[in-house]
Structures are given as C-alpha cells and as structure tokens.
Amino acid sequence: MKIVTLVGGVGGAKLALGLSRVLPAEDLTIVVNTGDDTWMYGLRICPDMDTIMYTLAGLVDPVNGWGIAGDTTHALEALRRYGEDAWFRLGDQDMATHIIRTRYLRAGRSLTDVTALLTKKLGIPQTILPMTDSPVATMVDTVEYGEIDFQTYFVRHRWQPQVKGLRLDGIEVASVPEAVTRALNAADAVLIAPSNPWLSIDPILAVPGLRDQLMARPIPRVAISPIVGGAAIKGPAAKMMVELGHEASASAVFAHYGDLLNGYVYDVTDHSLSLSAPHTAQFKTVMKTDDDKEHLARVVIEWIQTWMSM
Amino acid sequence: MKIVTLVGGVGGAKLALGLSRVLPAEDLTIVVNTGDDTWMYGLRICPDMDTIMYTLAGLVDPVNGWGIAGDTTHALEALRRYGEDAWFRLGDQDMATHIIRTRYLRAGRSLTDVTALLTKKLGIPQTILPMTDSPVATMVDTVEYGEIDFQTYFVRHRWQPQVKGLRLDGIEVASVPEAVTRALNAADAVLIAPSNPWLSIDPILAVPGLRDQLMARPIPRVAISPIVGGAAIKGPAAKMMVELGHEASASAVFAHYGDLLNGYVYDVTDHSLSLSAPHTAQFKTVMKTDDDKEHLARVVIEWIQTWMSM
Numbered sequence: 001m002k003i004v005t006l007v008g009g010v011g012g013a014k015l016a017l018g019l020s021r022v023l024p025a026e027d028l029t030i031v032v033n034t035g036d037d038t039w040m041y042g043l044r045i046c047p048d049m050d051t052i053m054y055t056l057a058g059l060v061d062p063v064n065g066w067g068i069a070g071d072t073t074h075a076l077e078a079l080r081r082y083g084e085d086a087w088f089r090l091g092d093q094d095m096a097t098h099i100i101r102t103r104y105l106r107a108g109r110s111l112t113d114v115t116a117l118l119t120k121k122l123g124i125p126q127t128i129l130p131m132t133d134s135p136v137a138t139m140v141d142t143v144e145y146g147e148i149d150f151q152t153y154f155v156r157h158r159w160q161p162q163v164k165g166l167r168l169d170g171i172e173v174a175s176v177p178e179a180v181t182r183a184l185n186a187a188d189a190v191l192i193a194p195s196n197p198w199l200s201i202d203p204i205l206a207v208p209g210l211r212d213q214l215m216a217r218p219i220p221r222v223a224i225s226p227i228v229g230g231a232a233i234k235g236p237a238a239k240m241m242v243e244l245g246h247e248a249s250a251s252a253v254f255a256h257y258g259d260l261l262n263g264y265v266y267d268v269t270d271h272s273l274s275l276s277a278p279h280t281a282q283f284k285t286v287m288k289t290d291d292d293k294e295h296l297a298r299v300v301i302e303w304i305q306t307w308m309s310m
Numbered sequence: 311m312k313i314v315t316l317v318g319g320v321g322g323a324k325l326a327l328g329l330s331r332v333l334p335a336e337d338l339t340i341v342v343n344t345g346d347d348t349w350m351y352g353l354r355i356c357p358d359m360d361t362i363m364y365t366l367a368g369l370v371d372p373v374n375g376w377g378i379a380g381d382t383t384h385a386l387e388a389l390r391r392y393g394e395d396a397w398f399r400l401g402d403q404d405m406a407t408h409i410i411r412t413r414y415l416r417a418g419r420s421l422t423d424v425t426a427l428l429t430k431k432l433g434i435p436q437t438i439l440p441m442t443d444s445p446v447a448t449m450v451d452t453v454e455y456g457e458i459d460f461q462t463y464f465v466r467h468r469w470q471p472q473v474k475g476l477r478l479d480g481i482e483v484a485s486v487p488e489a490v491t492r493a494l495n496a497a498d499a500v501l502i503a504p505s506n507p508w509l510s511i512d513p514i515l516a517v518p519g520l521r522d523q524l525m526a527r528p529i530p531r532v533a534i535s536p537i538v539g540g541a542a543i544k545g546p547a548a549k550m551m552v553e554l555g556h557e558a559s560a561s562a563v564f565a566h567y568g569d570l571l572n573g574y575v576y577d578v579t580d581h582s583l584s585l586s587a588p589h590t591a592q593f594k595t596v597m598k599t600d601d602d603k604e605h606l607a608r609v610v611i612e613w614i615q616t617w618m619s620m
Contacts, residue, residue: 041409041413042410042412042413042416043409068388071384072402074381074384074401075385075402075403075405075409076406078378078405078406078407079406079410081406082406082407082428082431082432083431084410091384092384092385092388092402092405093384093387093388094388095385095388095402095405096385096388096389096391096392097388097392099351099352099389099409100351100352100389100392100394103351106352121391121392121393122391
C-alpha cells in the first residue's frame with residue numbers, strides 16, 4: 001500500500017516516523033512544506049525538511065523534536081562575534097547540512113535532487129520530496145510588526161504576534177516537482193499529517209496544480225487533526241485559528257480542508273463529531289513516544305485498508 | 311613611522327604580531343597573500359588572511375599557529391556524514407568566518423571590504439588588506455600529481471610532492487586594490503615578512519603593478535629571511551628552494567628578491583654574508599614566543615630608523 005504523506009515539521013515528523021515503522025520503505029513518500037525555508041547567514045535553511053530528515057535518520061534531538069541530538073553551537077556563537085544577531089539557532093552538525101545544501105543549490109541542482117542526495121547519505125530509505133523546487137516563503141501579516149517572514153514570526157517572536165493573514169510569496173510561479181506528481185499518481189492513499197493546516201499544509205496544497213492532482217485521485221485522502229480538545233499539541237495552530245476567525249477545533253480543521261478529504265481522523269478524547277466525510281475515525285492521536293507514533297500510523301493504515309476493501 | 315608589511319601565513323603572522331606590539335595601530339598595514347585562497351564545501355576560505363586575523367585578534371591556536379584556539383570540528387565531522395572527504399580541517403568557530411565572508415562576497419562586496427568588516431568585528435585596530443580583490447590561485451606543478459592547487463599540495467599531501475614549478479592562476483587580470491596603493495604611497499618602510507618567498511610573497515609581488523609601485527617608493531624595502539641555517543622554520547620553503555634549483559640559504563632568498571630590496575635581515579646564527587644590499591643586519595629572527603616576535607619587530611624598526619636618519 002503506497003502512501004504519500006503531506007507534512008510540516010515536528011508533528012509531521014512524528015507521523016512520518018510512525019509510518020516508516022509500519023510500511024516498507026519503498027511504499028512511503030513524504031512531501032514536505034518548504035514555505036518555512038529561509039536564507040540565514042548566506043545558507044539555505046529548510047527547517048521542516050531537516051526535521052523530517054533528522055527524525056528518519058535517527059539523529060533528531062528528542063527533546064526539541066528538531067535539530068541534531070547533542071549538537072553544539074560553536075559556529076553560531078562565533079557568528080555573533082561578527083555582529084550577527086544569530087537569533088536563529090543552528091547547531092554545528094546541523095550547519096553541515098546547510099553548507100552542503102547551499103553548495104549544491106548554487107551549483108544549479110534542484111532542491112528535489114539535493115534532498116535525495118542528503119537523505120541517501122543519511123541512510124534514509126524512504127523518499128522525501130520538497131513540495132516544490134522553487135523558493136516559496138510563507139509571510140505572516142501581524143498586528144504588532146506588519147508582514148514578517150515565517151521564521152521571524154515563529155522563532156524570533158516565538159509565534160506570539162497576533163496573526164491577521166498569511167501570504168505565500170512566490171507561490172504563483174511554483175510548480176509541482178515531477179517526483180511529487182509520480183508519487184501522487186502511484187499512491188494508494190494520501191495522509192495529511194497532524195501539522196499546522198495553515199502554516200504547514202496549506203503551502204503544499206497551494207502549489208499550483210497540486211491540489212488538483214490530489215483531488216483527481218480516487219483514493220483515500222485522509223487528514224489527522226492537529227487540534228485535540230481545542231488545543232494544539234505544539235506550536236501556534238490553535239492560537240492562530242482563533243486569530244484568523246476560526247474556532248480552534250478538530251471540526252474547524254476538517255472544514256478548512258473541505259472537499260479535499262474523504263476521510264478524517266481526530267482524537268479519541270474529543271467529542272464525537274458529525275462530519276460530512278464518508279469516513280471518520282477517532283484514534284489516540286497524541287504521539288509522545290515512538291510507540292505512540294507507530295501505533296497511530298498502524299491503526300490509521302489498517303482503518304484505511306478496511307474501508308478500501310469495502 | 312608607517313610600515314607596510316607583506317605576509318603569508320604563520321611566519322607572517324608572527325612578524326605582524328610583533329609589529330602590532332611595537333607600532334601604533336594606525337601605522338601598521340598588513341598586505342596578505344591570497345594565492346592560497348580556495349573554495350571548500352562551497353565556502354570561500356582565505357587561510358593566510360584568517361591566520362593573520364586570528365593572530366592579531368588573540369584567537370589563534372598557539373600550537374598550530376593557525377585556526378582558533380580550542381575550536382571543535384563538529385561541523386566538519388558532519389560534512390563527512392554527507393560523503394565529503396573533508397581533508398581540509400575547518401573548526402566550528404572558524405566556519406563562521408567562512409560563512410560570513412562567503413555571504414558578503416556573494417552579495418558583491420570586495421574581499422578588501424569584507425576583510426575590513428571582519429577585522430573590525432574582531433576588534434583588530436590595524437589595517438589588513440588582501441593583495442588583490444580578484445581570485446588568484448597558486449597552482450603547484452608536482453612530479454607525483456602534475457599540477458595541483460595549493461591546498462591539495464600543502465594540506466592534503468602535506469607539502470611532500472616534489473615541486474617542478476609554480477603558476478598563479480588568474481594573476482594577469484588581478485589588480486592592486488586602491489587601499490594597498492594608498493598604504494604603499496604613505497609608507498615610510500616596507501617589510502617583507504619571513505614567509506615563504508615562492509608561495510607567500512611572490513604572489514603578492516606578482517599582482518600586476520604592485521612590484522612597480524614598491525620599486526617607485528624611495529623608502530627602506532627590507533626582507534627578513536625565512537631560511538635560517540639552511541632550513542625553514544616551518545613549512546616547505548627550504549625543500550622547495552632545492553627542488554626549484556636554488557640553494558636553501560638566506561643569500562638565495564636575497565638573490566630571489568633581487569633589486570626590490572635595499573635592506574636585508576637574516577639570522578644571527580647564520581654565517582655573515584657579503585650581499586649587494588646597501589643595508590644588511592643579523593638579528594635573532596627565530597620567533598618562538600610573543601616576546602621574540604616583539605623583539606624582532608623592535609630591533610628591525612630601530613635599525614631601519616637608524617639608517618633612515620643617516
């Protein structure tokens with residue numbers, strides 16, 4: 001059963017790890033948000049991509065859920081010596097990823113190619129693909145600072161500014177990489193990870209053509225709610241939903257994805273919802289341990305297989 | 311008394327440090343060889359420049375004479391994870407220098423500007439200038455490997471290959487930076503550091519116009535021999551001299567510089583030489599401690615002042 005999963009950062013990495021433990025490696029393709037990507041100190045940083053890569057490579061910092069376990073920040077501290085504000089934390093081992101990526105991108109390789117090279121060298125057998133090869137930047141319109149780039153909002157201001165709106169800079173000229181189209185065409189099901197719908201998944205769906213390609217596939221298209229009991233597991237999803245005029249709830253997430261979905265999973269602790277999706281299920285969606293991740297991946301896949309065989 | 315000193319790496323840094331302790335900061339300009347500069351992992355590395363900067367900033371590793379004291383190599387080890395051979399050692403703090411430099415160079419700033427920015431941020435009050443702003447690469451023709459770039463010769467093969475000749479790639483289109491011309495025109499004396507004449511000083515003198523600008527100045531133009539007792543203090547100078555058909559001696563170094571010099575300093579332990587220079591002196595030129603460096607700088611400057619006042 002070939003699965004394509006659409007993911008952002010930490011929440012997406014949890015599901016991706018679970019899926020990697022349940023599926024044969026060749027059956028899992030992970031399409032990653034690149035709207036968070038940024039230039040920092042002259043290096044191309046792909047935070048969501050790196051979180052996914054480090055997680056699947058077994059390198060990730062288990063406490064933060066991003067970065068490399070045990071990494072030091074000597075280079076970052078030395079950047080401060082040169083007057084850099086250096087509010088964006090980059091570890092020393094992590095720096096190597098950005099250095100290599102930047103070199104290959106500058107040499108004219110696509111992000112898809114570079115990602116394939118990095119994942120191969122890290123020994124990751126699954127396929128990890130960027131949502132697009134061209135630069136797209138999620139811009140956050142805030143009450144306090146006006147429009148700021150994603151990392152300034154998320155890291156520098158710790159997602160505390162009040163969000164008025166979002167804009168995807170460069171999205172009009174972005175296109176779906178061939179590898180993503182191939183994966184979608186071969187998929188038996190598509191899973192949208194419990195990532196932030198606005199910040200992590202919408203950029204993927206906004207790549208011109210991608211949503212249409214998804215909709216054209218007569219397969220299970222299932223999202224897992226990142227909102228549990230009206231709150232986000234991590235990050236600004238719930239806060240931002242309210243600021244953007246929505247209710248912070250699993251049903252509002254479902255409504256946001258609209259007719260893209262024919263299946264929806266939300267947490268077992270939530271009130272049972274009456275949704276328009278043909279298939280809904282409640283599972284334990286909060287993933288604290290690796291066993292939790294594997295369990296969620298397993299029950300979701302088994303559940304999808306059940307209604308596929310009906 | 312305004313001094314311009316022409317330097318390479320470690321030997322040059324020793325004299326530069328000595329001079330920095332003897333002269334007011336505004337009276338010392340250090341012109342640095344950039345023939346060793348290279349691209350490594352997509353970053354622009356200027357080894358001689360960095361050695362001078364780290365030395366004058368008090369950051370240099372006292373054992374190696376290059377790199378930053380106490381630096382770690384976590385990023386370098388992580389580069390190996392991506393399949394990089396990574397034979398060129400770069401520390402984590404050191405990496406910050408290359409990252410910043412590369413970013414500014416890519417943004418179109420000149421190496422002269424970037425160096426001014428880096429030295430200012432490191433709190434270095436003296437002026438450090440690259441010999442030219444355009445890329446020049448010292449290529450080493452070897453018996454074993456044919457023509458290889460300098461770092462491959464020097465670091466990878468630890469200067470063991472037999473040298474047949476040297477070529478400065480890009481030197482025809484290089485030009486003397488305005489800041490170097492201004493420093494030379496304002497100088498009361500020029501000191502050639504006890505650096506490798508072929509590898510460190512010749513590239514500087516080969517920048518079109520630079521030697522002529524030097525020769526046009528009716529001031530003391532003094533070299534300090536890097537060869538003591540027929541041997542180099544550090545590095546391949548003596549070995550290379552023999553390979554290139556010269557005698558490894560202080561007098562052969564003097565002969566190499568030719569009419570550029572009107573003064574020459576060589577070691578007190580050498581046999582007294584009969585040289586064609588108007589002014590020669592023998593001092594203790596081996597600089598082991600910082601006091602040695604300061605002492606040599608002081609006696610050379612006092613000696614030059616003596617014959618200037620004659």
